[in-house]
Amino acid sequence: MAYKIAFFDLDGTLLDEEKRIPDDTVEAIRKLKMSGVEPVIATGRAPYFFQPIAEKLGIDSWVSLNGAYVVYRGEEVYQRTIPLSDLEKLVELAGELGHPLVFEGKANFYTNKEGHSHVFDAVESLKVKHPGVDAGFWRTEGVYQVFLHCESHEEHAYPDKLPNLRFVRWHAKAMDVLTSAGSKADGIQALLASLGLTTEEAVAFGDGLNDKEMLELVGLGIAMGNSHEELLPFADHVTSRVEEGGVRNGLVYAGLL
Known part of the structure; x- marks a missing residue:
């Protein structure tokens, strides 16, 4: 499968325990973009919590607030508020x-x-x-x-x-x-539909309980080596820990690097 888009959780995936982005992750995202594959942040965080991180990685698309607010290249795609x-x-x-x-x-x-x-x-x-x-x-x-x-x-x-x-x-x-129906998967589906992409053309990386639906939805769901144990059954592959090149190694496994 030629994957065309990759979704990345933040905490425990792009960020280590000290909320830093490992250098090898920065380089992996740079190479991913050069290959023509779109990197998208998929997080429970609100945009005002991660703007500096997105800027450092050169990412301007995100599925934020656990799928409730989706932006693609600076343009709003989907919103879901609580009644x-x-x-x-x-x-x-x-x-x-x-x-x-x-x-x-x-x-x-x-x-x-x-x-x-x-x-x-x-x-x-x-x-x-x-x-x-x-x-x-x-x-x-x-x-x-x-x-x-x-x-x-x-x-x-x-x-x-x-x-x-x-x-x-x-x-x-x-x-x-x-x-009750909200999840990162909900926002990802909205974004994929707007781009004319299928779930099989997407890869996702995560480590937490709010990543279950996302990893199950996409063509290739990758759990970090530091993942919550309850997430692992929902993943197609388990990569190394975030501080051990987890994102880079996962992208290599997916054939994207």
Whole structure:
């Protein structure tokens, strides 16, 4: 198969544990672009969390916010916001349980709880700026994704009471909240359709629980050597760790380098 497009997760895939891009990854992406294959960032992060990374790699296309906001070469392709009715129920339940929320819009993000340690710890791990405080942001702006800040033993309270929402843990004190049908695969399908490409013509790299659908969707799904163990059954191939040339080695396996 001659693959024409490659999707890359960020944290744990293009970025190592210190949120740095290995030099061999930078070079691999450069060579991939020279070969005519389109590199696309596919991440749970919002664009304002990864713009410097995209610029360093020379990538201007992305499937962001777990598929909810898709851009191709600077042009918006697809958007999926969380309905207000579902946000209202989430805000009410999280308030009852004392769990802070962070609302992610297209251009900025805000928390409804100032100075909460869970918010600080989770956002600090991304090595990005911290959110502003605006408890009513979700009422006035489109929200593509929410951070729900609770620990794993507390998360069971949400799925049954909020069946229209999906919860994916990415930190010991934080989960992504998106629509029940939402995933990176959803955004990837929208982008591929807009380009006239099939899923078989795509490759994807990932390491986390929010990469399951993406790796299962594409023609070749590659899991990083440092992947969450629950991701591995969804991959067609497991490459080396991010800091051990994982992206480069995976592209070689795919016949793209």
